[in-house]
Amino acid sequence: MPDAIPALAVHNLTKHYGPHAVVQDVSFALAPGETLVLLGPSGCGKTTLLRMLNRLVEPDSGTVHLTGHDVRQLPPEQLRRGIGYVIQQVGLLPHYTVAENVGVVPGLLGHAPAAIAQRTHELLTRLHLPPERYATQYPHQLSGGQQQRVGLARALAADPPLVLLDEPFGALDQITRAGIRREFRELEELRRKTMVLVTHDVQEAFELADRILLLDAGRVQQLGTPRELLFQPANDFVRRFFEAEKLSLQFRTLQLQDVLPDLASEYTNTSSSNHKTLPLTATIQEALEALSTPDPTSGPATERVLLTKPEVDQAPAVPFNLASLMSAFGQAIQRLQRP
Numbered sequence: 001m002p003d004a005i006p007a008l009a010v011h012n013l014t015k016h017y018g019p020h021a022v023v024q025d026v027s028f029a030l031a032p033g034e035t036l037v038l039l040g041p042s043g044c045g046k047t048t049l050l051r052m053l054n055r056l057v058e059p060d061s062g063t064v065h066l067t068g069h070d071v072r073q074l075p076p077e078q079l080r081r082g083i084g085y086v087i088q089q090v091g092l093l094p095h096y097t098v099a100e101n102v103g104v105v106p107g108l109l110g111h112a113p114a115a116i117a118q119r120t121h122e123l124l125t126r127l128h129l130p131p132e133r134y135a136t137q138y139p140h141q142l143s144g145g146q147q148q149r150v151g152l153a154r155a156l157a158a159d160p161p162l163v164l165l166d167e168p169f170g171a172l173d174q175i176t177r178a179g180i181r182r183e184f185r186e187l188e189e190l191r192r193k194t195m196v197l198v199t200h201d202v203q204e205a206f207e208l209a210d211r212i213l214l215l216d217a218g219r220v221q222q223l224g225t226p227r228e229l230l231f232q233p234a235n236d237f238v239r240r241f242f243e244a245e246k247l248s249l250q251f252r253t254l255q256l257q258d259v260l261p262d263l264a265s266e267y268t269n270t271s272s273s274n275h276k277t278l279p280l281t282a283t284i285q286e287a288l289e290a291l292s293t294p295d296p297t298s299g300p301a302t303e304r305v306l307l308t309k310p311e312v313d314q315a316p317a318v319p320f321n322l323a324s325l326m327s328a329f330g331q332a333i334q335r336l337q338r339p
């Protein structure tokens with residue numbers, strides 16, 4: 001079957017500032033609906049790369065194609081319609097209401113006022129900002145998280161197939177950030193979008209990415225799924241980059257189905273009446289959270305039993321507790337890290 005046209009295709013993008021090459025020879029292609037996270041240390045060229053995608057920065061060489069069209073050939077309105085852009089500073093217009101801010105791009109594109117009003121209403125509702133309450137408010141009347149959502153609504157207003165996000169949660173505190181990220185992942189409106197998101201937060205990258213492009217000094221160090229970067233690092237830079245957070249990333253990345261072969265023989269006590277079931281796609285992190293959730297009717301947390309759901313081939317449910325889970329996790333890690 002011939003490959004479908006990529007939603008975004010980038011070939012050999014290069015940018016210098018003076019004598020410094022800040023982005024060097026970067027190439028990648030994204031399938032429709034895919035989320036790519038640009039990750040790397042401060043100053044490695046993430047923002048410059050992102051801004052070359054929508055022509056806010058002109059590359060020295062290389063090309064960017066949006067669904068097969070060279071962005072240099074696209075008229076500005078088509079570029080605006082095709083690519084949404086969200087930045088950390090949000091950049092809402094302070095003297096415009098929430099609704100007016102959301103309607104800016106469709107207005108520039110000449111959409112009818114009634115259509116703009118309807119789309120704004122729909123987006124604010126979907127982004128959990130009830131329009132009756134928020135449409136007529138001004139940016140300074142909103143919390144940081146709410147402003148961020150208005151910024152997102154504005155970027156989505158013209159329904160662009162590609163959305164670029166530069167540290168979209170960067171201005172928020174850690175707790176708000178985790179909550180907004182969860183909401184963001186669950187937004188129906190974003191499920192169909194192709195997205196490129198810049199962050200320097202490793203946990204955020206692992207939570208949101210289908211694939212990660214890890215940069216150092218403007219060069220791609222590795223492009224792959226979070227699991228590939230974690231278990232098959234392409235070089236020492238990649239290995240070192242994740243070293244400090246390795247265990248928590250492994251907990252978030254591996255699923256019960258990865259440790260199932262090691263779980264089966266470890267623990268067979270199914271006598272507890274307090275079984276919970278988890279899907280095989282639950283992460284080790286989720287299983288640990290389920291095991292450590294206090295439950296006054298059961299024994300100590302380490303003795304509680306969870307059963308994986310028999311989803312695959314009608315396989316019987318497999319019980320495990322904290323000790324057997326950790327032992328199986330250790331074995332799975334050894335297996336996955338083998339070259």
Ligand SMILES: Nc1ncnc2c1ncn2[C@@H]1O[C@H](COP(=O)(O)OP(=O)(O)OP(=O)(O)O)[C@@H](O)[C@H]1O
Binds near residue numbers: 200
């Ligand atoms: N307009 C510019 N003129 C000169 N140098 C620039 C310009 N924009 C960026 N740079 C330089 O290019 C390099 C890459 O910057 P960029 O903002 O792309 O990095 P980044 O990975 O996004 O960093 P951070 O995570 O700190 O935001 C830096 O050394 C920066 O100083």
